[in-house]
Amino acid sequence: MIKNQYFKLFILTPLFLLSSCISEISDNIERNKAEENYVSPYMGKWVGTFSGDHISGTLILNVSKSGSMEVIRVANNNVDETYYTSLQGAGNGALNPAPSPKGFILYGSLHTGSGTWKLQSWSGSWSVKRQ
Known part of the structure; x- marks a missing residue:
């Protein structure tokens, strides 16, 4: 036993x-x-503009297959910046509000192709279209 x-x-x-x-x-x-x-429905190149308090310029968003994103910001004050972030989740194209090294943050969605931005005490809006 x-x-x-x-x-x-x-x-x-x-x-x-x-x-x-x-x-x-x-x-x-x-x-x-x-x-x-997985292939992000937002994969591709998105080009547009941002404008607002004291600065404006061009935005280029390169979205990868996985939803990670390269953000290229070319401002009218001769400040160029490239940083990396991602989309939140898979469905609505919402941007992950991660700041760039200089503090530039995009809020919004690629579903609408628009949103707002913030840089320290400055803010404004942005819009992009898929190329």
Whole structure:
């Protein structure tokens, strides 16, 4: 009887744990495949303008397959800046409000192709269209 309990404890328990690990690995593989196959509906080059308090200029947004985004800002005050951010989620094209190294932040959505921006105490609006 005691041998039977030891068998269950030392043989069956590791097998149960192993099957749980295999299931988790399989789930991770499926999740990774889904991420690799994802194509953002906003992928491509978007060009437009921004304007507002004391500055205005051109915006170029290069959206990758995964939804990561290169933002190129060329201001009328001869300040050029390139930084990287991403879209939030997959559905509505909302921008991730991550600031550039100089503090420029875009808010809004590529679904509407517009939004607002902020740079320290300055602010304004922006709009872009897919090229």
